[in-house]
Amino acid sequence: MKDVHIAILGFGNVGMGVWEILMNNGSKVDCILGRKVEIKKILVRDINKKRSIDVPDGIFTDNIDEIISDDDIDIVVELMGGIQPAFQYIKESLKNGKHVVTANKAVMATRGRELLHLANEAGRELRYEASVAGGIPIINTLNKDLAANNIEEITGIINGTTNYILTQMTTRGMSFDEALKQAQDMGYAEADPSSDIEGEDAAFKLSILTSIAFGVQVSPEKIPTHGITNVTEMEIEYARQLGYTVKLLSKVKKVDKKLELYVHPALVPSNHPLAAVSDEFNALFIRGDAVGDLMLYGKGAGSLPTGSAVLSDIMYIIDDMDENNDRVIKRRKYNGDLEAVGEGKGEYYIRFQVADEPGVLGMISTTFGKYGISLASVVQQGHGEKSVPLVFVTHKVERTNLDAALKAIENCDFIEDIACILKVEKFKRFFK
Structure with a gap:
């Protein structure tokens, strides 16, 4: 089988991590895949910049066309970050018959659906394991x-x-x-x-x-x-x-x-x-x-953990290439029956900074009650000071109701600040 040639777009921490893993573990990767994986080109802004890793002459380039137009490059690995020009480079790579691996969360979150559709049409893989949680698969x-x-x-x-x-x-x-x-x-x-x-x-x-x-x-x-x-x-x-x-x-x-x-x-x-x-x-x-x-x-981050996820995607693609390099990739269909509704109901921790005056606790509690918000606990510390913290933990409430209650409360003269709002997370059961 012929060697597999890849190009890396960007040579920051993750790009150097991919290079390091291939240099150290390349023989194992080649043995598993039954073919040699080589980095043919690396796109950088400045090819003359001094770097901590030695790369042979001729691999660095500042011209994306040398990668996009090279039919010998099978896989493009986008590690630039940001939406542009990364999105455009991924798009052009897929259109030119190359598989793509990316660690770019911004591109996949905002333009991923479009790119996955394009990959399907081109019969090419677009994989993005490294875009979420670094080395966690x-x-x-x-x-x-x-x-x-x-x-x-x-x-x-x-x-x-x-x-x-x-x-x-x-x-x-x-x-x-x-x-x-x-x-x-x-x-x-x-x-x-x-x-x-x-x-x-x-x-x-x-x-x-x-x-x-x-x-x-x-x-x-x-x-x-x-x-x-x-x-x-x-x-x-x-x-x-x-x-x-x-x-x-x-x-x-x-x-x-x-x-x-x-x-x-x-x-x-x-x-x-x-x-x-x-x-x-x-x-x-x-x-x-x-x-x-x-x-x-x-x-969840780091050059080697994230580089490991990138190499995992590269190896998945090469395995698929062995079966059939020109195929439509089946992907999970989008679900029109589910509606995203935001936070929904939840329990909340709210810390107020208030003037230490009689009746403050009662007035806040009464206002919460007017908006249908029941309280699980109240913590009041500090006494004899002009300003004291006052903490409430609610039972389940719609966030819209909580926000309406807080808007009414913050207009009171004794409220100095709604200092912090936290969710109170509950789980149905725990690991045994």
Whole structure:
């Protein structure tokens, strides 16, 4: 059999991870596949830039046409990030008869349906395991291993940056700003961390998972998304007292003919496995009607874990090429019977900062009652100070009702701030 030639678009951390894995484990990969896999071209902005990895002369190029028009290149691996020009390069690669592997969550969340349709028409593969949860094989698991299940729920920690920050706040007593600075120093957070800490990154990934597991295309901007910027040491401590741990959760759950989905900082019961997921690690809790409960756990980012997912997709494609290189790929059909409805009903933790005056607790409780919101618990600490925290945990309530009640409450003179809102996550059962 002839050798398989691949081209890599972008040579950042993940691109270098793919290169390193092939250099170290290439003989094993070749033995498994029965053919040699070679990187023929790598697209970079500056071919003369000094890099920490030595690459033979002639492999770097700054001209995409050298890749798109080369009939000897079988697979294009897009690792550039961002929507453009990555989307255009993927599109052109598929049209020119090349299979594509991408780690690009933004492209797959916003333009994935279009690209998958194009791949079907071209009889080529478009695989994107590395776009969600780094080295955790969640996409192939949903597409293949759990294909016989009706998925009922996916709840996950799918952003390593925020999980690292929350871990440092929980275990080391750091403030949010201190933990963010350490995450940046460790390379877990970008200089501009907004996509991670505001939940955008997780929303992209949840959009992809929803499409695969439920056949429903939900644009990331239509997913209710809340980041962790308002989580303070106070939330961490109140959570501990209540028996919970704070995590940024991404969740999609089927309820009758509706899909509830959101990205939201949440209180997770401290005895649930998700609560123990620390630092940059990711985890996905999945419930299927046949398999029951399971959890996938591993590093959600990094050059080698993500590079491992990329190589997995490359190897899947090469196996398929052995069978029939020109074929239509069967994919999960989109489901028009399910409606995405946002957060749906849930329990919430709300911390107010209020003036320490008589009757404040009663007035807030009365307002909640007017909007049909019952309370599970109230925590009031501090006395004799001008400003004190006041924490409420609700029973199940529609988010729209909660927002209406909070709008009425925030207009009261004694309210200084609605400081933090967290979901209170409950699970039907736990692992035994």
